[in-house]
Amino acid sequence: MKHFKGLAYPYVAWSFALIVLPLLLIVLYAVTAGDNSLVTIHFTLDNFRKIGDPVYLNVFAKSLEIGLIVTGVCLLMAYPLAYIISWFSDEVQGILILTVTIPMWINTLLRTYAWISLLSDNGLISQFLTKLGLEAPTMMYTNFAVIIGLVCDLLPFMVIPIHTSLTKMDYSLVEAAKDLGANNFQTFRKIILKLSLPGIINGVTLVFLCSISSFVVPVLLGGRQYMLIGNLIENQFISIGDWNFGSAISVLLAIAILLMMSLMRRIDPEEKGEA
């Protein structure tokens, strides 16, 4: 196998050029002022200071809020789903999991686009409610629409890891607990939930990560006033053209995410076991 040592070298060069270098460039943009030329570079922390403005802090807070809500809703919906799926025979489980994954293969934008016709003011859901004699609430361009869109998009990312850890679980432990006199609830809480924790952590991290930085779903379902971090960054780069400020926000976002990930890893019992 020693002959293959050299096989990793191409990726060393590749990852430097397409992962490390771009990140260094963002950092460089984040700590410099706008009117740079190659000769004069003005280092400044103004871009980071600007983030302290209550408006931008609000955007961060709102992203965090949406991220937490979406993660919570996904967890509450996905856990029972994954749990029930794991009750079926292997063959049926396979089909059910396939049914969960198929939507992931369909372009996210196309699915979000479909939600618009469902949620809009004279859309299908409100037509349906009106027919039932109920008053249809405004759903489009609200928190509700954004959360629905994100949950629908990200739910599979929660279901699959939880399901995997549930099926990997040693079922004799559950039987042992029952033999020892634990009731159903106790067995669930002390055995099943604990053993599926790695899956939960995986799912929570994935969903939280994706929801906090998403920007297409908020634009399409939340309207332009719906500013999350992703939209703020896009705005700075695409419409306003302040790349330095946009980079500063990105750097901060990346740092925050990396910190959270390492925190999550610390809770994960599997990772601990390996270390």
Next chain:
Amino acid sequence: MRHGKISIGPKLYIALCFVFFYLPIAVTMFFSFNSSKSLTHFTGFSAQWYEKLIHDQNILAAVYVSISIAIFATIASTVLGTITAIGLSKSRRLLKEALLNINNVPIMNPDIVTAISLMILFTSAGLQRGYVTMLLAHIAFCTPFVITSVYPKVRSMDQNLADVAMDLGATPFQALTKVVVPLLRPGIFAGMLLAFTMSLDDFVVSYFVTGNGVANISILVYNMTKRINPTINALSTLLILAVVIVMVGMYIWPSVREKLRKKTRAGGRTLRRGRRGRKAFAAAGFCCMIAIAVIFASQFSAISGKQTLRVFNSGEYIDMDLVSQFEEEYNCEVVYETYDSNESMYTKLQSGSTYDILVPSDYMIERLISEEYLHQIEWNYIKNKDAIIPKLVEDNLYDPGSRYSVPYYWGNVGILYNKNIVDKKDLEAGWEVLRNTKYKGQVYMYDSERDSFMVALKALGYSMNTKDKGELQEAYEWLINQSETMDPVYVGDDVMDNMISGNKAMAVVYSGDAAYVINENEDMDYYVPEEGTNQWYDAMVITKYCRNTELAHQFINYFLNEDVAIQNTEYIGYDSAVKSVYEYFRDVEYKGNTGCAPASDNPRNEVFHQQEQKVKVYMSNLWTKVKSHQ
């Protein structure tokens, strides 16, 4: 997990969850057969959108880009990721850990950070953005996934096997391909599948790193939200069917084979047949993909070699059929790309993309002129010059003497309102009607900082070109107050669909968009406040980077041709710069439509001028505050 009989409750829960997953997909499929454009009312069965789909070059090109990039990126990242994972297992500890950590960065980093970091890289490196940059970016974010799925398999593999093979006389390459790679197959396959899915579904990274008219399906859909286009539903339905067939096929195939093997007891023979069957299946799939790629590629190679023209225009601002006609008539290829605002167009130019023709608005033209970005128009090439409304060329405020621009469409900004809900008398208040609490929750504001500040500044009686921070501050407070008392929704071009469906009573819109909406929904009417408004002009310009100025002039001239302009105006709905066409729509086609040809003689109307960078950033920040105020 073993479980006895499963009661109805849990089953119902699964069913409900699947309804939630598949509702949007079902709606998409259902409305792809609608006979009208509506996505909310089914009016009858028709296959017209499928027919349109087959003839829509843009969509076909996007499908080609999406699929070919996904295939190439998957192949490249699988090879790169697999050899890296194998090599890493034998590398020194320090290198291994460093590389694995770096490898984790793109997986954990938010997409948007990866996207802009790559965009900055390509821009700094001076790379022409387009297909190649998109492919590089996709390989960059797919490879880490392959490494993370293959690496654990390498670690758990019996490391001696390769050495044994080599002791027995295999070359290192043979040991790799005949022993190591087959052992890693499950990991490689999982990584490959992941890479393919990620690449096919990607929007964010592609959106930032692409250029020169190269768009994948996601980008195309994102740019299409301006007007309902059920063709995209037809496309989605076909894609969904393809995915379902492939997935189900992949799932069912092994179990069918298993059953076959069980039935015929001669295990050895069927095993071989089974393996051959799988190989045949994989080969057939691969051939299909190649065939698709070749078919699409042949379509494109047919046009290469001709002269090309790179046009960068606002979304939905030209009838693409006319562009195809131009291509045929002048035996050339038009590389067409769209943007969603003047500002984003300018950012694209700044980041190094080059085009031959742009279609910016007045103040942006002024800016491009002052930054010496434009090529002078050679008016003797514009044979249809005399067809243009003389006033547009002579009294040109943004480009005095019309040296750099040829008028395309023009209009103003006003209030589109529902006649059945809004009282005519209330409109007399002018722009202030947008703060009339009687219509709380009934207002769409347009997400354009300059136009929104125009509304507030005009309502306060100031010039919309003011640089005075006090006046801007007052306008900001007006908008904040409106946001608090009226609960307006700030929308982009989706305002048109919303107003056609009659979702709210009032909206700030461009006159041409108003004309389009009024044409579709006769409850709507258009009103321009007496306090004055933004009188805007969009014009075609040629950039100094233009490679073929003769063709560029021919293109501009072509769209001034009367028949062409009529067809184009029918599609766009704005007021044409061609005099006879303008009059035809005003007096015949759109007669009585108040969004068409609104009075432009109010002395209080103004044209936007270029803003100093300082004022622009100041206003942008205020506008961000207004939007995120709620």
